[in-house]
Amino acid sequence: MLTYRMRIRYLRYTLLTAILAAVIYLASGHGARSFEAYCPFGGAESLWGLFTNNEFSCTLAPLNLSLMLALLALAVLAKKAFCGWSCPIGFLGELLGHAGGLIWRGRPAVPPLLNGRLKALRYVVLALALFFTYKTGELVLRGYDPYFLVFSGFGHGSSGLLSVIVLTLTALGALAVPMMFCRYLCPMGAVFDPFSRLGFIRLRRDKEKCTACGKCAAACPCDIPVDRLETVSHYDCTNCLECVDACPEKDVFQLRCAGLAQPLPKYIVAALAVLALTGGYFLRTAFTQPTATASFSGKAAAKTVFIVDGLKCKGTAGFFTSMYKDIPGIGGIETYASEHKAVFTYDPDIITRDRIRAVMETPVEFKDGTSEQVFKSRSMK
Numbered sequence: 058m059l060t061y062r063m064r065i066r067y068l069r070y071t072l073l074t075a076i077l078a079a080v081i082y083l084a085s086g087h088g089a090r091s092f093e094a095y096c097p098f099g100g101a102e103s104l105w106g107l108f109t110n111n112e113f114s115c116t117l118a119p120l121n122l123s124l125m126l127a128l129l130a131l132a133v134l135a136k137k138a139f140c141g142w143s144c145p146i147g148f149l150g151e152l153l154g155h156a157g158g159l160i161w162r163g164r165p166a167v168p169p170l171l172n173g174r175l176k177a178l179r180y181v182v183l184a185l186a187l188f189f190t191y192k193t194g195e196l197v198l199r200g201y202d203p204y205f206l207v208f209s210g211f212g213h214g215s216s217g218l219l220s221v222i223v224l225t226l227t228a229l230g231a232l233a234v235p236m237m238f239c240r241y242l243c244p245m246g247a248v249f250d251p252f253s254r255l256g257f258i259r260l261r262r263d264k265e266k267c268t269a270c271g272k273c274a275a276a277c278p279c280d281i282p283v284d285r286l287e288t289v290s291h292y293d294c295t296n297c298l299e300c301v302d303a304c305p306e307k308d309v310f311q312l313r314c315a316g317l318a319q320p321l322p323k324y325i326v327a328a329l330a331v332l333a334l335t336g337g338y339f340l341r342t343a344f345t346q347p348t349a350t351a352s353f354s355g356k357a358a359a360k361t362v363f364i365v366d367g368l369k370c371k372g373t374a375g376f377f378t379s380m381y382k383d384i385p386g387i388g389g390i391e392t393y394a395s396e397h398k399a400v401f402t403y404d405p406d407i408i409t410r411d412r413i414r415a416v417m418e419t420p421v422e423f424k425d426g427t428s429e430q431v432f433k434s435r436s437m438k
């Protein structure tokens with residue numbers, strides 16, 4: 058029979074598995090957007106490009122920004138609930154942490170002082186990631202980003218053997234220290250920190266009912282000493298409720314929201330996480346910007362939209378539009394790299410849609426004398 062405490066873990070793992078499956082589906086080439094568009098840290102990386110040039114850098118897209126804003130709002134409400142309930146990398150890290158506990162019985166915890174010091178590393182990673190992205194307009198740390206490496210399968214932008222070494226060490230580290238990447242290295246975790254400190258929804262432990270067995274603290278993937286806290290206000294708390302699951306006593310924990318007298322149902326965190334992801338998805342239209350635009354002398358009498366394989370970042374978008382600079386009849390082109398979309402305005406008396414398609418599918422000649430078809434139309438309407 059399902060017990061109450063099993064249902065919380067099952068609900069969380071069901072949600073995380075669904076999200077992991079969705080990212081794998083996107084990363085295998087399905088869906089309208091790249092899996093990278095669903096990374097909230099891309100929102101932080103996009104800010105400088107938007108501020109200085111009013112455009113998204115590299116493969117970044119409105120969805121990165123809208124998701125980040127929605128998830129920061131979630132952090133103000135429910136701390137790092139995204140990490141506990143929706144992040145595929147956090148989920149993989151957690152599973153590796155469980156596997157590590159099975160392999161290495163009696164695995165020691167990181168001493169609290171060292172644990173606290175190492176957490177400062179995530180601010181260093183955040184500063185480096187933002188500095189280099191803002192300086193170059195490229196996602197230069199992509200080759201060391203587990204989200205990109207895992208789901209792209211060491212795709213374009215990874216750094217060969219170095220990326221393999223970094224990801225292997227990250228995975229081994231997750232076996233030895235639960236949530237190692239999240240604790241010490243994730244820049245998104247660092248972005249969440251000040252918002253999570255506010256986090257209105259917190260666990261409260263009833264001291265009278267507690268028997269001081271310590272099982273809650275042992276179960277916490279973030280090494281928070283839950284058994285010694287009356288209210289879990291720690292900024293690393295993800296509201297994953299693993300401590301609640303682990304507690305053998307009845308009704309020791311309550312989820313409380315500042316300003317509300319009544320305790321909240323445990324499932325509220327899951328509902329808020331889903332709401333934030335959904336809200337972030339729909340909010341993207343407020344930030345929609347083309348990746349690259351070009352205006353030509355042709356009359357803009359008709360419009361056609363192509364979904365183009367190979368149109369995937371700022372660089373390819375710029376190259377794509379340049380292919381039309383000497384083609385008569387094109388009025389303008391707007392490209393949206395994250396959606397692999399190109400919108401043409403054109404003069405149908407001079408050029409047809411089939412001719413527009415033929416131009417994009419023309420093999421490109423490289424300096425070494427080889428040629429390759431870079432773009433392929435997946436659909437046109």
Ligand code: SF4
Nearest residue numbers: 140144147239243246
């Ligand atoms: S800390 Fe980073 S990787 Fe870990 S769960 Fe949160 S966002 Fe995901």
Ligand code: SF4
Nearest residue numbers: 277294295297298300
């Ligand atoms: S304190 Fe509880 S809810 Fe917070 S991270 Fe630890 S186990 Fe999860």
Ligand code: SF4
Nearest residue numbers: 267268270271273304
């Ligand atoms: S698991 Fe429950 S009873 Fe044991 S220390 Fe934690 S809150 Fe107290």
